[in-house]
Amino acid sequence: MNERYIQDYMRLVGSISLPQSEKDRIATYLVEKSKEKKELSKRYFAAASAVAVLAISTVLIARGTK
């Protein structure tokens, strides 16, 4: 049994493919996850900005009361 014969056998594995319906389902899931990630980044940025504004205001108020 030669190399070519083994190659022919192994080619069978090359026929394995993911059904189109499953590709579509995974793509839809990932798009949703990506949107969630984007939304989470926005919220994180908004929260971080609020904390920064609050910290600066506190410092300014503290200086003003001295």
Place this chain on the structure above:
Amino acid sequence: MNQQHTKSEEEIKELVDKHSSLIFRIAYCILSNSEDAQDAVQETFLKYITKAPEFNSEEHRKAWLIRVATNISKNMLLFRRKRETVDLSDIENIGINEDDFETFELIMNLPTKYKLVMILYYVEGYLSKEIAEIIGISEDAVRKRLQKGRELLKKEIEKEQSI
């Protein structure tokens, strides 16, 4: 460094369309079950959109996806109670003809470490050196696994033909 920009809908669809069957083949060969292999494909892409580094070429991206899919599938195997064997009712959904079931079963019954290098070499067309880089073993180890895998498959085929 992780990719800073979020992938657009088009980019994600294109990525899944382009690489999902390759990842599915790798995952199926490790897990021998289409449902688990589909989960592994999903996990691999999820990791890609959240943690993938920047790639300097398409080959680099492909190699990263294969490596991650292999690790995810092997981890999934650890949580299994029993060893799964290929099911006739399962193969029609993945593009394998029923007439080829016995041959397909022979390949799938090979130990994972041999099967994986044989698939990357014979099916995906990678060189021993590239396989070594992808799965993180030496080139010499890849050659030995290929040799052993060929011997095992040959033995199984001959046994099957003698029946």
